[in-house]
Amino acid sequence: MTAHIPFDNSYAKLPDSFHARVLPASVAAPALIKLNHELALQLGLDPEALATQEGIEILAGKRIPDGADPIATAYAGHQFGQFVPQLGDGRAILLGEVVDRNGMRRDIQLKGSGPTPFSRRGDGRAALGPVLREYLISEAMAALGIPTTRALAAVTTGENVIRETMLPGAVFTRVASSHIRVGTFQFFLARRDGEGLRRLADYTIARHYPDAAGAPQPYRALLDAVIARQAALVARWLNVGFIHGVMNTDNMSIAGETIDYGPCAFMDTYDKETVFSSIDHAGRYAYARQPGIAHWNLARLAECLMPLIAEDKDKALEQANEALAAFPLIFKKAHEDGLRRKFGLFEEREGDAELMQALLDRMAVNKADFTLTFRRLCDAAASTEADGAVVRDLFIDPTAFDDWAVHWRERLALESQDAQARRDAMRRVNPAFIPRNHRVEAVIEAAVKTRDFVPFETLLAVLSKPYEDQPDFAHYADPPPPSQGMYQTFCGT
Template sequence: MASPLSETATEPLALTETFRQLPALFHENATPTPTKRPQLLRLNRALADDIGFDAGALTGPDGIATLAGNRTPADVTPLAMAYAGHQFGNLVPTLGDGRAVLLGERVDTAGVRRDIQLKGAGITPFSRTGDGRAALGPVLREYIVSEAMAGLGVPTTRALAATSTGENVLRPTPEPGAILTRVATSHIRVGTFEYAAKRGETEAVQALADYVIERHYPEIADAEAPYRALIEAVAERTGTLIANWLLVGFIHGVMNTDNVSIAGETLDYGPCAFMDTYDPATVYSSIDSGGRYAYNQQPRVGLWNLSRFAECLLPLLADDQDEAVSQAKEALDAYGNAFETAYHGGLVTKIGLAECHEGDVELASNLLQTMAEQSVDFTLGFRYLADAAHAVDSTNDTNVRALFADPTAFDGWATRWRERLATETRGFNARRNAMRAVNPAFIPRNHRVQQVIDAATNGDLEPLNELLAVVSQPFDDHPNRAHYAEPPAENEKITRTFCGT
């Protein structure tokens, strides 16, 4: 029998559905609830092209109706995915897509199968007491931040479109409703495995693992121990992903196991944020009162989440429980190795070193410590450091020094830094260009995102278009929009973000 993953979609709006062929406990039929007055707010034309969609068709009546949930694509039956999740460390055995509907899948122009999902499409069998809808603010936040992450080169789900519904939702006051069309290499989570494992459905766990291997990790299909290899592969991708988060100052905000993609993509942008002032203990999420998911806790939580994934696969590793646990622990070592390689390598690259020698990670860490003590803006600190590296002395240090409460604190570190730079042969221009290629000028700062949401709520989409223009190309200068790189003024600071449900 041919593999279901060998099918492709050829029509401009055609989709296929292979996830549905998994055991029935993983999904329920879910028809999007029609909206009253849908309006397309933003279409990601570049992404549409990459997926192989006809952008013109998507902006036409049938396309908008599909993006708004008023029309179901032919040949597929939309569904809501079932999953469990450890939320702030506590298991919730049944969660599932309470406000999202998977329309189907599409093989893109690079041959990668992608999920097409409507988020905010109405009540599903997993909605419980919710209305299944989404407010405009969270939809635009996810659109902006996910596209910023893509621009930064961090693996992420993507936003294909944002569509207003013409109806209000109550959150807790009336807000304009909207739907996000989200694209992912899949929406399978650690929590998807937990859903079957906690019910004792070992055969379903195995079927899901086989599907994940075929869809996401085909290189391990012929491994001697494929399920152990799956733990290693997921651990490696996740470790690299979280290292990349730290390197750009990103805080996910709600790293529950139901928000951890098995494909190693950033998934579910709720109370997320990018740091302004560098502080390792930074928390933005309004519901994270204990700081479980603080910036500096993300690596630890990543391993904790992966341990829950490995637990689900124990029956597939060995008949003997002790042997299975031993194999799982060894497989999880891939997480720490991948994280340290990506994070340490990224740090030394951010400070302009072409190679990592003994003492270089400590040198970069010392800069971070000084930045924390001196309340330095994380993004601009590294961006301006690239300019400082463009000279043999302190000639170009003015901008970066000005970020430090006591500029002499930078001077002391810079002396040691320049001594290390002097041991390398790379020229000034090459070093500066390399640093600017990993140290962005633009991130979606909280206050700018809120300004976009406020404007869009009043019918003005130009701020959205402008912010997306800079954060989707964050390493360029954009001189006409340089103000988007500036940190917030004191009265513009936003210290709490919300999940939007």
């Protein structure tokens, strides 16, 4: 049985300035941890063949499959506000592209596959923990319905990597609509490579935004489209309590997918200033600051596209500012529409924003769990008697919820929606299960210390159905114990 991958590569055909050709490093004894059978089939791959020794060696980078054209892509980026003119794939190699069963072009990339010309003295390897984290959280995001890169496979390498200690090595196979980033455009602007910038923009339009090609101003249309996708994406992050953790411009996908799950995490108790990343000392990428950072990042993209939008600098600046001015409006509508669904409101009425914010403010003061509050609000929408049992106990001062609920019920009464139908609709947008940080850490600890992957498999299965109750796994919805203290995440490198 041959592990055939029907590659149809396009990015590798761009000029050498876009990438560096490099082969993955061979590893000693690759072993399969997990293969995403459903995604493999969607990509037109044979999961049984990928699970053979030949397939596992491909997923580990030990064997190069026919048709692959391995490259490390070049990009720059602002990291915590500081511009770095050359970053690039330092521990990832793009094997190639496939066209999936829906006609969509998808990248297949190996992360942790060894050094590249962009490694900056790094070893290009990945430890097991970050690989499991990215697998779990990217697949959880997909199940939540949020645009994201996907996990095709995770394998161990049979070798150790050196971080603060010796850790088991692993390779993660990531699938993405592409790996073009805001930082990719910055790479060419920093080099004053106008032709490269135009080639990149044209390629991006053809691959991701074909409607822009027919617009009167194609590059302005490209900017408008990316802004709209990013505004909608970040709104969806906030509505499930997700914190990316490192929203550098090189971690913002032009395709509008969530990408690069390093020091990311989901919020437990609601606090708009929540930060988990150990390196985000100033809270630049805190939960509530993510929309502003996305807007800032998109301004950097606009700077790159200005030479293409208009030859006259003043006209180009005017067009860029006009496009960027739409972001707050698009984000606000997407965020409020999403919140309205979470609150069980089907019609837009004056005062809704204030009503919703009032509960969030009370949740913050009373340290109420974000996910549990909204999940239990679904039941409260169907029964007045459920209030005391399912929601108010999450608040330090239960009367804070009681007082707010009076106004909420008055607002619900203005709509004719059946109570049970409202509850069902709310349950479709308010998950019962998210990748609770303490659960993710327990999974990683079991895998790293004892090579026990059963907790990983169990948590992955639970997260694949986030909107279902799953009574046998109800405890996976519980918040962390108070003994956990302040939770921190760390960059996988």
